[in-house]
Amino acid sequence: MDVTARLGVASGDVTLATWPNLHGDWAPVVHPTLLEAIGLHAALSVAIDALRLANHLADV
Template sequence: MILSDLIHQPMPSSVRGALLRSVPSLPTQPIHTVWMIGAESGLLRPGAILLSWEPSRQGGMDVTAGLGLAATEVLLAKWPGLHGDWTPVVHPTLLEVTGLHAALSVATDALHLANHLAAN
């Protein structure tokens, strides 16, 4: 599903949010998602980003992003009262976090390899 097609309505009650499948480099390109069903409420895999939204008291949508880490989930960002197509507003944060997480994963793997090689 394309996120911009979903955002003008509250999320269905049966889902936990929209799990990002990809975040393109250009904000004009679509952000692909899949619904995360409420029954799949275990921890997000490391690096996964889950968006959720609900109608705001001021109108528009209150949007929240969560990030999966190795042993927990953290609040990544909150955007209150977004109106219209809010995907360009959240895009920069999502793109930066996916890039940062990928870089940290590579650095962690390199450190583990270096420690393994040093132990041998």
């Protein structure tokens, strides 16, 4: 089976990875990429919050 991991963003879908012809239990192959995507989301959320705080402090 072909497996593709996609991330939906405001501008459309972004392909994170594609694994062609996976057989059997493909979770150990795909799971690390999904964990990386979750980590990236968390890091971007922290960066957005930090930028908002910095802009707020600059306006004060």
